[in-house]
Each structure stands twice: as C-alpha cells, then as structure tokens.
Amino acid sequence: MCELFAMSSRLPTSVGLSLERLARHGGAEGPHKDGWGIALYEGRDAFLFREPAAASDSELERFIQRHAPPSSLVLAHIRMATHGDISLRNTQPFMRELGGRTHVFAHNGDLDGMDKQQAFYTRRFRPVGDTDSEVAFCCLLERLARLWDGPCERLPALSARLEAVAASAAELRPFGPANLLYSDGDALFVHAHRRTQGDGEIRPPGLHVLERTCHEPHGGLQGEGVRLTTVDQALTLVASLPLTSEPWRPLDEGEVLAIRDGHIVDRHLPRDVGRPQES
C-alpha cells in the first residue's frame, strides 16, 4: 500500500525523514519495494528525489535522510505498484510547471479505469508514465490552468485554488480511493478519502493531520556576534497514519485542507459525500 507524507512549516526545517520507517509504520509487512520519492520546495521551485526501487535498499534514501535541504514545504510518497510498471516515470511525486511555478502531486489509492481514459487529460498536460495517479494530476492541472493562465504574475486567490482542488477531487472519488497531496509552492492542499485499513476494509480516514506550534532554540548571526534565540515554529504534518502518539485528527471523507506556513488556513467539506457521523 502506498504511503503519503507532507509537512508545512513557518520556518524551513530539516525533515530527516526515514521513508522506510514511515512505510513500516504504515503497517506494511515487507519493504515498499516499488519506489519512493520526496519533493522539498525552495521558493517557487522544488528539489525532487525519486527512485523506482525499495527505500530500504537505497543509498539515495540514506543520503536524503542525512543531507536533505531544509524546507518549509515537503511532500513524500512511497509506492506499492498497482497501476504501471516499476520505472522512474511511474514513481511519485510528479512535477509540472504551471504559471511560472513548480507544482507537485502525490496520490494514494486506486482510481480504476482512469489510467486508460485519454479523455481525462489534454494535449497540454500528458502523463509521462502509465499510472492512474499521473492522469489524476493532469486532470487537476487542467482545472488549475484556468486560474494560473491569467496575464499577470499574481497568485490566484487561495479560496479559488482550494475550490479547484475540491472540484477535481470530487471528479476522482467515483473511480476509487483518492487521497491526494498537492502543492503550488505557496500552499499545501490535501484531500482525504478512503484507505485500506488494518482489517483490509476500505473506508475513511484516508489521511491524518497534526498541527503543532513550538518554541525552538535557533542559532543565528545577529550583528557582529552569535546569539542563540528562541523562535516560534509552526508545523502541520499530514500522513496516511499517525506518526506519533500525539492526537492526530483523522480527516473526514472528502475533506480538503489548504495549509500554509505551518497552519491550516482554509477547509472544504463536500456535500456529495455522506459522512458516518452525519448519516
């Protein structure tokens, strides 16, 4: 089963993420042998490291654990292949340029039938690989392009971007589990749906979220001397399953979050998905 992880923070931080431990935490018996990837934003662009091989065997994964550049916006994916062969082009996260920014996307779930439907993407955005997930990304980009193709360089309104992500997610849900991580470098968008749980049944939650603020010692040069100061750090983490014993919140089915600078800043709940507590 694929695993998703994302982090948004107020200040750049070193993730030091063990993707293999993340995968095992997710309840997998063996190694997630089919690939892994991580995107770390620096401004409007992002470092992207991907490998179509098990993270547990990977020199690159160990290198990233030690040397990943500090970032305030990170998206990661660990793959168990269901659609498409084991190759780089089928390894997430996926990346595209739109509106002069690097956009990054990762998906967990099976969108059955989507990978075979060319109608879902256009000439402008085409999948390089064979996965349902990349077709889903192309669909999302197609919708977002209407916002980003304006003549000026200004960011489209956050609410409009959130609505576009929510509308695209609503299109995907009928095909199967559609847990999504997506970012345009400004905000992190998250869509939670359903996931194969420990008992093998497919149901919500598809993702969990944790908001955390903390004071961190911070070494910085000030004037001519060196001073150790305390800074306010804000972090929001998103993962397939809780990674710590803190009270992670399971996301509702169809819930979409916009996260910026470590805080959840906007939220969308669909009308078309009945949630158990409301039925």
Place this chain on the structure above:
Amino acid sequence: MCELFAMSSRLPTSVGLSLERLARHGGAEGPHKDGWGIALYEGRDAFLFREPAAASDSELERFIQRHAPPSSLVLAHIRMATHGDISLRNTQPFMRELGGRTHVFAHNGDLDGMDKQQAFYTRRFRPVGDTDSEVAFCCLLERLARLWDGPCERLPALSARLEAVAASAAELRPFGPANLLYSDGDALFVHAHRRTQGDGEIRPPGLHVLERTCHEPHGGLQGEGVRLTTVDQALTLVASLPLTSEPWRPLDEGEVLAIRDGHIVDRHLPRDVGRPQES
C-alpha cells in the same frame, strides 16, 4: 563561465562524472560556485539532480559521482551566475513535460535582454526562475509544441525536431552566445555558437564533440549462468572544451546536431551565419 556536458550512448553507462573537475578543465580559476545540475534519462523520464551551490563543496555531487544511475542519455551544466540570483529555480538543467515525455535543456552564454522580454514565452510555458536560459527553453518548447501536440502518441519525425531546434537557435543567436543542449528523451540535440575563449575573446567554437565506438567487457546474466561477454558500445560526448587528448571536433558556429544511441544521426548548418573557413 558556465560549462556544458552531454553524453549519448548505445547502452546505458555510468558516467561517474566529476563536475568540479569538468569545470576546472574548462579553465576556471576558482570553483564554479553558483550551482550545478545533471539529468540522467531513464526511458521517457529523467532523474534530475541540481544544487544552487558549488559542486566542489557538495555532498550531493560526490554522491552522484559514486551512485548515479546508469543511463544512455545525460545532460549536465555548471553555473557561473550572470542572469538571476543563486537559487534552485535558476539552476540548470531545466525540465518540462511535453507530449508525455520529459524534456531537458541547458544553455551556456549570455542572451542579453531575453530574460526581461515576456513576449518570448507564452502562458503555456513560463519560466520559474529569472534566467535568460529558461526563457530560451520556453521559446524552444513553444515551437516544439506544434510537433508534439498531435493526437497520437507517435514521436514527431527526427528531421522535423532538428529543424525546430535549428529555427529556435537562429532566433536566439542575435541575443548573444547560445550554446544549447536539449533532449526529448529520444534524441540529444546540440547547438554550438560562440564562447569566451582563453584569451577573453568571444568566438566559435562554442562546443566540441567526440564520437567513439569501443568493445567493452560486459557482465550479464545469460540463462542460468553468468557469462562475461564483450559488447559494442557507441558513445558520443559533447563538452564546452575537449575532455581528453582524443581528436574532439570543434563545432561550427550555428551547427546543430541530432545524436541518438551514441551516434550523430543528423546535422543542420545555418545559412545566416558566416563560418570562418567559408568566408
């Protein structure tokens, strides 16, 4: 001064490239402190490693030297910043998807005025960074999109792609030195122009090429046993300056090459650029 390097081969090979040594070979006194990057194709997609920092200080560069995945199509760039600040988004090679393939581009030279002219790119392909080089890539993609946007998945004819690269290069030359490496994952295209030579004068050649065929011992599993066989390898290398004592050929001003599977397969010479040997 920026340095370019590219390799096309019949069989995947490990480049084991020292980008710092490559830069010093190019005649630089100090380290090329402003960034470096390398793209290694795997099928229609490519691994991309970039860093907005000196290759000489880079843990990632040392990692790539040891562990770069074998590839038969490699493009690399080492940066001395002239346009745009030192940041990831200004670090080459640049990458875009077009027609369901990953396209990679790197440029050496100064295209004065180009980075400020929004007219050179469209809403579809926008630069993420501030360099003249990325604007040049967007221009090239705009021209290539006419070939790649067809309804079918077939590769556009190599001759048509070569003509598009040549036409785009001819547009760039009036702005200044425009030595280009570009690939769509099928062929490597190279455009040579002028370059600041050892005496400080700007003149051709902008690039050098070396074609080489050789027999290499090759360990491969055959049937149930292990056999050491000899394979015919073909390699074509392109670099700003010759890297070995072999007879590298200096490219003519405005010459465009198409290289595939280690061989130069097509060539374009412009009418609008007078070459010294012809004048």
